[in-house]
Amino acid sequence: MRFISWNASMRFRDKIDNIFPFNANILVIPECEAPEKWRGKNHHKDINQFLWFGDNLNKGIGILNLNDDFNIKLHPSYNKDFRYIIPLIVTGKQSFLLFAVWSQLTKSKFDSYIGQIFLALKYYESLLKEPCIIAGDWNSNKIFDHIKRVGTHSEVVDFLEKVNIKSAYHHLFNEEQGLELQPTHYFRKSKSSPFHIDFIFASKTLLKQIRSLGIGTYVEWISLSDHMPIFMELNFE
Numbered sequence: 001m002r003f004i005s006w007n008a009s010m011r012f013r014d015k016i017d018n019i020f021p022f023n024a025n026i027l028v029i030p031e032c033e034a035p036e037k038w039r040g041k042n043h044h045k046d047i048n049q050f051l052w053f054g055d056n057l058n059k060g061i062g063i064l065n066l067n068d069d070f071n072i073k074l075h076p077s078y079n080k081d082f083r084y085i086i087p088l089i090v091t092g093k094q095s096f097l098l099f100a101v102w103s104q105l106t107k108s109k110f111d112s113y114i115g116q117i118f119l120a121l122k123y124y125e126s127l128l129k130e131p132c133i134i135a136g137d138w139n140s141n142k143i144f145d146h147i148k149r150v151g152t153h154s155e156v157v158d159f160l161e162k163v164n165i166k167s168a169y170h171h172l173f174n175e176e177q178g179l180e181l182q183p184t185h186y187f188r189k190s191k192s193s194p195f196h197i198d199f200i201f202a203s204k205t206l207l208k209q210i211r212s213l214g215i216g217t218y219v220e221w222i223s224l225s226d227h228m229p230i231f232m233e234l235n236f237e
Helices: 112-125 125-130 154-163 167-175
Strands: 002-005 026-032 049-053 060-065 071-074 085-092 097-101 132-137 165-168 198-203 210-215 230-235
Touching: 002 132, 002 198, 026 097, 026 132, 049 071, 060 071, 060 085, 060 097, 085 112, 112 125, 112 154, 132 154, 154 165, 165 167, 167 198, 198 230
Parallel strands: 002 026, 097 132
Antiparallel strands: 002 230, 026 060, 049 060, 071 085, 085 097, 132 198, 165 198, 210 230
16 A cells, blocks of 8 residues: 655645656645646546545645545544544555644644644544554654643654554654654755654554655655655555
8 A cells, every 4th residue: 555645735736747656545635725626637537535624725635545445534533623633534455544634823822733633632542542544744843842832742752652653754764753864844945944744653553564665855846845745655465
């Protein structure tokens, strides 16, 4: 199973051609426009399912299923208070829960960004016992722990570790949170301002099935977005 998470920085309909060569099954795309904005594009025939959540048709979060090996549906426990942390049921050769994430500023800065993720995961704690993937633009890193929120990045990492969920990148590359060598975001597209703020977390059972994980390079992707895509392949037999 091939999985991609990428904040496409809007107009994904004009950028999806860059993703197709990776033959992904499932995409999580923050800053994706609504399906209604894709009129006139031929790519709908390549998309088996297109789930979208947002208030602005130009900028929501899209979850795309590119073939019929899997089926994706919204989990009945979805709480709109956590608008952009979305639990989904994925069924196929191997079934799991997928939490699509696009962390943002809310009306209260105290529960914005990682605070929103912290509260959402506490709310969905009972679901985390099942095999799951939590992926998207977290807008968060341990280096921002000093910012006062309801929960810090480190607290979220510790909370997830207690239920056997870890960052796939840190697991595979044996790097510490906050000391990542591969950026996922370049502030204002500047190569001199790299950050690692996009993540794929996965349950221990799924971590064991990872064949490969990679992050797009600045040279190849910066013209398309200030975020780099994360590519993950799992061995689902």
